[in-house]
Amino acid sequence: MSTFVSVFSGAGGLDIGLKRAGWDCLYATDFDKHAVETLNLNAAAGRVDGIIRQADIRDLTGDQMLSDMGKRRGDIALLAGGPPCQSWSSAGHQLGFNDPRGRLFEDYLRVAKELDVRWLVFENVRGLITARGSDGVPGTALAAIRQALFSAGWQTRVELFNAANYGVPQRRVRVVLIGYRTGDEPPVPDASHSEGSEPGKSSWVSIAEALAAIAPLGVDEIIRPSGKLALELETIPAGSGVKSPGKRETTRPGGHWGYKQGAFVADLKRPARTVTANAQQDWIRDPLHGLRRLSPRECAALQTFPADWVFAGKRVDQYRQIGNAVPPLLAERIGVALRGHVHRQASAPSFAPVFIAPLPDRLQAAIDYTTREHRRNGASRMAAPSLRKTSRQQLAG
Template identity: 65%
Template sequence: MQKVVSLFSGLGGLDLGLEAAGWDCVYATDIDPRAVESLEANRGRRLADGRRFMGDAQIEVGDVRALRGEDVLSKSGQRRGAITLLAGGPPCQSWSSAGHQLGFDDPRGQLIKDYLRIASELDCRYLLFENVRGLITARGPDGVPGSALAWLREQLFARGWQTHVELFNAADYGVAQRRVRVVLVGYRTGDLPRLPEPTHDKREEDGRRPWVSLGACIGALSPLSDEEIIRPTGKLALDLEGIKPGSGVKSPGKSEATRPGGHWGYKQGAFVADPALPGRTVTANPQQDWVRDPRHGLRRLTPRECAALQSFPTDWIITGRRVDQYRLIGNAVPPRLAEAVGATLLASCEGEDRKVTWAAPTPLPERLQSAIDYTRREERRNGPSRREAPAKRRVLVRA
């Protein structure tokens, strides 16, 4: 059975999906004690093939900056080169559009370097790296959009891994959530990976099944208790009163050179979900979307519902306070998406080698390179005015 080591394990979404696909996790770690508590609480759950989740895996609280490959090998009872897959995505906040996008200037952005170091120390055949869509256009040390991903791929290439990068929408794989994430697979010569084809589609084209809606997903759960219900209060309640499902309270527009009317969006925590569609991306904070519940009225999505939207089993144990639960759920990889990726990677391991040779990292898929090119053009057009606007606001405040 092919072995996997899991870094930044969190709530175990990636681990659960990989093990459901047939992988055997031998070591898992996270710096968050609540995450490790949750992993331990779910250890031993029976998988479809009769195996137990995490089986005899070593699970521990740890900081990857202090972790050494030889320690992982010793604790998991493996030798260097015997672990087929290193899986995990460093914290996404430094690249996320929901954060400040500080990239490598954020200490969390530097954790990518520890991922690279541990990958080399373990000498795994495959790497599986998951992160937010913002990593595609993220700026590296040179400040150029797209250079962070280019740096990462070049670093992996120098260590002997070619890379394939794709964007996946979890809704296309049966998850009741429109969650778009970057998946990077590193592979050795002769190990060209297979990646999964979508099984679901908004338009039900090519024989694919329809997207799973938010309404269908949370409607299948057991009834909510009074303690789970959160209703809006004060000004937010008034603001949301007339909002239709699928819309929200707009934030003020930001003035830009090519957008005189401003570049607006929806205020965080002020969006009413459309139950006919998969949910929007579940975030790692308590400001989740609202739903108009026929029984309870306007209320916020609960942790239990958010876990279901991520495709966790309905009885998955999540320890900690409500704020801890939202954080763990929002940071997780949807298990159903992880299973789809894990199944095709496992097939790649066990199939015939497809020999390839390369002298440089392979080109990105055209649609990803197009996104980078667009971001660079947009930066040239709007970057100066976007940076100028906050400066003007600061002057007005001082005046």
Template identity: 30%
Template sequence: MTDRTVIDLFCGAGGLSEGFRQAGYHVLAGNDFFDAAGATFVATHPEARFLPGPIQDHSVQSILKVAGLKRGELNVLVGGPPCQGFSVYNHQRGLHDARSSLYHEYLRVVAGLKPQWVVLENVTGMTSAGGGGAVTGIVEGLGALGYNVSAKILRAEEYGVPQERRRLVFIGNRIGVPIEFPKPTHGVNLEPFVTIEDAISDLPRLKNGEGYEVSSYETSPTSSYQKAMRNGQNGVTNHAAAKLSKVNLDRLHHIPQGGSWRDIPIDLLPEGMKKAKRSDHTKRYGRLTWKGLASTILTKCDPHWGAYFHPDQDRTLTVREAARLQSFPDSFEFKGSRTEQYVQVGNAVPPLLGRAIAERILQMTNSVGYLEAAE
């Protein structure tokens, strides 16, 4: 019996599998249809095989062959089916969106691989889209395959991620182990939240539109988080600032740390926002504050979407800064165009959240001696 093995479906750049790897798992394979994400996964998971293209194109037998496993031997199957169909940012969301039915493919692979554990994550909007039909479908579908499943919304910041981020996580197993979710490590009466300052203040300063393929750190780490993210690296990649237009720079000059569009003179606001209520669009054109948490990192750090201006530099966040705020180590070099890099970072599960889930699964299995019995 093979233990501590993981296969990652809809893996993207590999945030979830990176978390499991940090917890001591062996990543055997990953699949995604997004070529740039696949290139990142290949570069950052040299021990794993990458299966390109839609999951529909891959039979269970081909996945087993690539992973070198027999049915029932895989320890954990993880995955996050594309979430745009459920996202609160998709105002036409619902089960009619073709992307919303990809969890059926996850169930197909579960039925064929018969892993001991399953982990599936998605945006919280899945609980309401289509009347929560996808959540019911996943729980009932896995139940029909012999899995006991629980679902819970986890807050990434409670596990050391310097960002306000909510994810719906399903955990299940077919080996009779009671399911428990990872206990928060950060928050009230716990470790303090990791701030933006803790996360990115050591990265090289940049002007608007400035950046290089590889940058040296220039300063020593000032927090344990920065030291962990560097993990022995000599410098950073993906650290280039997008070039803001003159009107956006003019707007930005009026915005203090923690400020937003409300601080911009009305004559400088975009036409569509000049008549907005003060209670609307609360984080648009927001400037982050060193002592706070980041807003949810989305698939582009567009100031019209939220608070993505650097705390004290007149520019938006770089891909590297967004990756740091997602808890990706600096060893991850994101491939593809800059637009594709932002998409990979924004779609990812924060590795530290993945690690907390992986470590909890290990604790649950060890508590009943299952892993020892399997050896």
């Protein structure tokens, strides 16, 4: 019974990983035309199975999806896919449920109930951990999501994954929420890599290692800086970037500061920073081509997409699809742990949850920290959302 339906499928990163782990995708859907075209291009080459639909999840019904698949309620084991992350991202305005995209979770949950799946796998940005709900209190957005799932009969396990700890050449930190019936909690994968030399673990995979495994770039893939930016980047050492001005706060007279978007020079000896969903990717000093921006194909390698995976659209569309994706290697590790649980426990218990499982101490500590920060520096932090750095460090630590 290792079947799943994929919603908000994007370029297929989560689906690729689950398929490698032995799961069978019967239905994949996304609203974005370029993402659906990407899935169709790869389906034509035999790399994608199942039904592919371009649709708004608000227009989908579980009954119609089941009819299309020739299945009945309860036949599908897993609903995979995370609603768009921009509503919760620290790089955005963090409008949460006030952003229409933040309400798409309600349709995600509706489809899950209509399909009557056994498990949910929900991926989102780490900002969801401390995101504010309708009351403006940090952490209550996640609490509301968990309460909605609890009321619908799913218990939830929330974990924070650094993809680099699972062999992905990228320091990408994301929240993964796994919904399950009480008594049916699956395990999460143990980290296989570490930054240092932990016994039994491999070292993090570097950018250089990842890029060495793909074919050389063509001339049309080389993007060089120009104008003022070229001059600014000239003296920037690897692993650093052009700083943005800080904003003073009550408890931080020196202010918060960060790196300007699109003005960071990556260190080839380390995993990449998070591959983003826009064209302002990091720069590298290529021994052959000099200072240049990471290309879409290289970003796909840093995300661990297969080398033959085809992306539709213009360069900006490809960057968006790649940056929004779940790294297939991380998805595979999660899928293997979940599928192993399927074989150990063939059916789900029928009793309802009686209380919501607590968050891991580390995640609750991050919420508590952000709450204190909100009381001390709330006004200035809300005025400069792009400078929210400290709570992200707390989560990543």
